[in-house]
Amino acid sequence: MIYVESIRYGAKSLLWSIPISAGLHYLMYRALSRSERMDIGLSLNLPYYLAAILAVFVIIVLSLLYSADKIKDENIIENLKKE
Numbered sequence: 001m002i003y004v005e006s007i008r009y010g011a012k013s014l015l016w017s018i019p020i021s022a023g024l025h026y027l028m029y030r031a032l033s034r035s036e037r038m039d040i041g042l043s044l045n046l047p048y049y050l051a052a053i054l055a056v057f058v059i060i061v062l063s064l065l066y067s068a069d070k071i072k073d074e075n076i077i078e079n080l081k082k083e
Helices: 002-036 046-072 076-082
Strands: none
Touching (some): 002 046
């Protein structure tokens, strides 16, 4: 269950952050092209986006492994009974 939730949270964060980032990139492009009065080509730097996606999933996998290791030795049912 922890694995599925971690992957879901990572995918959900990327589904929000990538379009917002691309929109901000476009807005900065428009602001610079209007203020400088020069035609700068708009290009999304795909290697940077891929690096960000990879970094998000590396962080998620590391936190997943850490949390799975923390609860591996605990008995969840016994902890629920104590509460």
